[in-house]
Amino acid sequence: MDSTRVVPVSPVSVTTGAVEHSVDFIRPRLLATGHERVSLYAGVQINGAPHLGTSVMQASAFLLAQVARDRFGVEVVLRFGALDNSACETRRCPRTGTLYERSFHHALGGERVDELIRTYYGGFFDALSAATGVPYETETYTRQQSRRDFRQEFLDSLLRMDALRWVLAPSHGKVPLSPPCPRCGWAQKQGEATELLTAGPDRAELAAVCPDHGGYTVRVRADDEGADGAYISSGTLHRNLLKERVAAREDALAVVVKGADWAAGCRLLDEAFLCCPGAVLPVRLFTPVVLSTSGAKLSKSLIRAGRTEATADSAPWMLDAGAWPGTSEEYARLLLDLVSLMMSEPRHFERGYTTLEVARLIDAAGLRTGAPV
Numbered sequence: 001m002d003s004t005r006v007v008p009v010s011p012v013s014v015t016t017g018a019v020e021h022s023v024d025f026i027r028p029r030l031l032a033t034g035h036e037r038v039s040l041y042a043g044v045q046i047n048g049a050p051h052l053g054t055s056v057m058q059a060s061a062f063l064l065a066q067v068a069r070d071r072f073g074v075e076v077v078l079r080f081g082a083l084d085n086s087a088c089e090t091r092r093c094p095r096t097g098t099l100y101e102r103s104f105h106h107a108l109g110g111e112r113v114d115e116l117i118r119t120y121y122g123g124f125f126d127a128l129s130a131a132t133g134v135p136y137e138t139e140t141y142t143r144q145q146s147r148r149d150f151r152q153e154f155l156d157s158l159l160r161m162d163a164l165r166w167v168l169a170p171s172h173g174k175v176p177l178s179p180p181c182p183r184c185g186w187a188q189k190q191g192e193a194t195e196l197l198t199a200g201p202d203r204a205e206l207a208a209v210c211p212d213h214g215g216y217t218v219r220v221r222a223d224d225e226g227a228d229g230a231y232i233s234s235g236t237l238h239r240n241l242l243k244e245r246v247a248a249r250e251d252a253l254a255v256v257v258k259g260a261d262w263a264a265g266c267r268l269l270d271e272a273f274l275c276c277p278g279a280v281l282p283v284r285l286f287t288p289v290v291l292s293t294s295g296a297k298l299s300k301s302l303i304r305a306g307r308t309e310a311t312a313d314s315a316p317w318m319l320d321a322g323a324w325p326g327t328s329e330e331y332a333r334l335l336l337d338l339v340s341l342m343m344s345e346p347r348h349f350e351r352g353y354t355t356l357e358v359a360r361l362i363d364a365a366g367l368r369t370g371a372p373v
């Protein structure tokens, strides 16, 4: 079957008539700044094997970068941030009842984290890069937070916290600051016991409590770069603000690529940027979310918990890319073809897809490569 004739059926989107290709969202900023280089930023989860939703976002990032390069004549690079700060272990403090977490970095160490990144994404990213000609880099959060620019943004955000706290946590104004215990790496998830003792442009001091080792003080300095510096840990929105502020420092147009489920959170991030005078917001591109039959986004935690409503009618490889029966190159080819269909018009890109609809598209467009769908 001619795959070019098979397209999704999608309602008219708000941008119809204004946007011909989803990558055009980049154009106004490119025209305004005259940048000749574009850096696209996307995330890499390491808390379990990627599912189809993750792969769609990542394949979208490669394709968007490729189209940006060809359409605007700019140099492009894709920068993946590996979230080795996500929780590997969780426990409750018997004394306070508060939740503590230990990150993948602290529980497994850097070598094992690198191995996980290679296992989950190495072959897939190499195949996507080869097919699109888009170079990519991967950096762990641990490495990123150890750099001076990230530390400066963290310290700057502490000085603005009176304004930022209500933007980053509109319901209660509590932004979790959770420096891990320097001896064991456990950190209080919501930072209930963390106290900000001092904050200045070059250094800050925080006090926190470990369930095993008692109280400790962490000193963050802008110039204590490297593995020996204090580990910076905070909540999701705060951390993303810092990452985007660092990205804005680069001499390239920063474009953040995220699944469309991030749209609500990004509104808060945009407002947080407005708390910082002279700040330059990144350009944002949202990619289609893959949904289960119930309409809920495919989620690693729901898949791991064996929640049947999250996994019903989905082929095993859609829930766990490791179950793909073919090669990484075949998986990458399928994803590129699938996302190219979704990207053929903005209205097909500005929507979600159930796993059933993905299976139908793969079948109808003749994209099957022998894998059961």
Ligand SMILES: [Zn+2]
Residues within 6 Å of the ligand: 181, 182, 183, 184, 185, 186, 210, 211, 212, 213, 214
């Ligand atoms: Zn400890």
